[in-house]
Amino acid sequence: MRTTMTLPLVPSHDGTVYLVLDDFGQLGRAYRETDPAEADRKTVVADLMSGQYRHPLRVVAFNTAEGWARDVTAEIARELLARAAELDHDLLDHDLADLVERAA
Numbered sequence: 001m002r003t004t005m006t007l008p009l010v011p012s013h014d015g016t017v018y019l020v021l022d023d024f025g026q027l028g029r030a031y032r033e034t035d036p037a038e039a040d041r042k043t044v045v046a047d048l049m050s051g052q053y054r055h056p057l058r059v060v061a062f063n064t065a066e067g068w069a070r071d072v073t074a075e076i077a078r079e080l081l082a083r084a085a086e087l088d089h090d091l092l093d094h095d096l097a098d099l100v101e102r103a104a
Contacts (some may be wrong), residue, residue, distance in 0.1 A: 016063045018044040018072070023055040031060075045079055048096060049089065056099045077103035 017039040019031045032053065034044075041061070048056060059076045062069035077100040084091050091097050 015040065015065075016061050018059060018061045018076075020044060020048070020053055020056050021058040021060070022053045023057050025055075029057065041076075041079075045076060045083065048076070048080060048099075049083060049087075051095075053095075055095050057102075073099070074103040 017034075017036065018041050019034060019039065021029055022032050023029050038047075044059065047053065058071060059073045060069060061072045080091065080096055080100060083089070091100060
């Protein structure tokens with residue numbers, strides 16, 4: 001008897017993965033492709049602060065090992081405000097003000 005192995009659609013990842021919904025204007029919206037090694041909270045916050053996203057709308061987190069997913073936009077917005085204050089960084093420079101205002 002022949003056995004077929006089915007590969008999972010999502011690679012096994014024991015940690016929490018963070019994805020950003022980005023607005024590309026007329027091209028539409030999409031969750032940005034992210035290397036699994038760089039889909040952690042710290043990297044996503046750093047990427048948001050450095051302007052890696054065009055117009056971020058939402059941040060979602062999920063953990064397949066623990067079986068949960070949730071919108072973490074408000075948490076990330078608070079973290080962005082704290083980091084901006086620490087670094088004396090203007091959130092308007094990278095279009096993050098809208099994300100923070102919507103989350104507040």
